[in-house]
Amino acid sequence: MCGIAGKVSYERDLRRELATARAMVDTMSCRGPDAEGLWARQRVVLGHRRLAVIDPAGGAQPMTVQEDGRVVAAISFCGEIYNFRELRASLVASGHRFRTRSDTEVALRAYVEWGAAAVERFDGMFALAVWDERTSELLLARDRMGVKPLFYARTGDGVVFGSEPKAVLADPVVQARVDADGLAEVLDMVKTPERSVFRGISEVRPGHLVTVRETGLVKRPYWTLRALPHTDDLPTTVDTVRGVLEEVVTGQLVSDVPVCTLLSGGLDSSTVTALAARSLAEPVRSFSVDFTHTSFEPDAVRADPDAPFARDLATHVGAEHTEIVLEAAELADEGVRAAVLRATDAPPAFWGDMWPSLYLLFRAIRQRATVALSGEAADELFGGYRWFRNPGALNAATFPWLTSGSARYFGGLRLLDQGLVQKLDLTGRRAARYREGLAEVPVLAGEGEADRRMREVTYLNLTRFVQTLLDRKDRMSMAVGLEVRVPFCDHRLVEYVFNAPWSMKSFDGREKSLLRAAARDLLPKSVVDRVKTPYPATQDPGYEQALRRELAGVLADSDAPVLPLLDGERARKMVAGSVGAVSRPYDRGSLEMALWLNRWLTSHQITLDL
Structure with a gap:
């Protein structure tokens, strides 16, 4: 894994600005606890923080490659290339000689051999x-x-870049300014491609390249989702999904450090864990999260707790399973919430306690493993969420997860000043983002109206929704130096399933029909029959009580920076309200939004340009 950072200037000598480069790298020490490095020339400085996973002894970065005794290229790399051994063999056949066993050197020499096309x-x-x-x-x-x-x-003479905004903001030329578009990005549950919260900071879009030259900056895609005819019948499709998953999971188990899986007892994580158990020579290690408040009550989206199903799967595949049990006091702990905010760079308002619970889960796992495989993205790809089967959501002219049946779980605006909400024009912005997303959806000639709509919904989920979940998982895992891999994001699987017709994805009348059929023989009946259940949330009323106490303190502090953004009367009523065993999602989300906004404006020295 790791964190990367750096700067290019075509007018100044960056060798004189190494202190700034070190400051940028230091902001990401958690991403790379094992080593750090800088490499500089007059026009460029590359920085790196390393989490050693492949070739711990030889993969130090930044890394260079030389020809005739002169450096021709240098790299700062974050992540994993799972097919690096095959690429290495091809490069050796072309005359390259390697000094390390790392995938980083493969990536660098692939660039020297094939240029930017190497990433393909x-x-x-x-x-x-x-x-x-x-x-x-x-x-x-x-x-x-x-x-x-x-x-x-972009700067006046080049660029500053980093794995996280905090690294970019460590350069004095970039300021932590948030305009109306940026605040709207915070407040709405839609990830706008390329957009960051901070004015002037952009995100490289997935599947894209950004080339920086003295003459300017050029962006272009090297991969996008395409609409292609699906010619396989149902049995062949099920077999293909299974075969690709087996190959992907096996490939993502490659590591020189301990590997484990995240196991909720749902279909997605259970499939990954079961396939990992088949591939590993020793028992697979798995981890789940639960809470000390034991009187579980079913709610609108969670019919049952995770623990029994995770135990069933662990027993079925012989996993070495560990349950990480958290207390409400830990979720509200000042130090934990400060660590979450440092990792995110922006208010983690949606899903409330899931941010600190993920952080605590990953922190506990990191004591036992360095790499974890996750089931993220299966719901978006295979159609797991309720809005895939809700006619009202599917027929609405907006993002399905923000319609009335689902939006209550992503609502956090009740305590905001309504004048601010109107000024930001969140409704208009959301409509514009929706139109932009629809305009990108690839079209398959002759496709029926129903399949075309499901293609649109799937595309929006894969490009506007799952991106928020991937970002959450990356930030919380890297905050403790844990690498999380995501088999369901393998592009071969995504390309194939994206083009399977909806009739196949729902052939048994349930969610994720293709995945269930592909994994049925791997799983116990309890898991196969289980209805989709989201990541768990605490039901301990003590957690919401802690939130209300914190909000009361904010309202009593006349210097609290969030006060001008809040509806004071509503906030006071919220503080005075009663707390039930299971609170309404709107209440919890509104509390979280107000409190995280206040912490963010306070700790990050944000300048709001509204």
């Missing part, structure tokens, strides 16, 4: 920066599904 050969998750000394150009590239983040800001 990579199977993996990655963000990379390559400086070409021959042309004085910088290449920034990001994996196809955007599992690993990469941000940059």
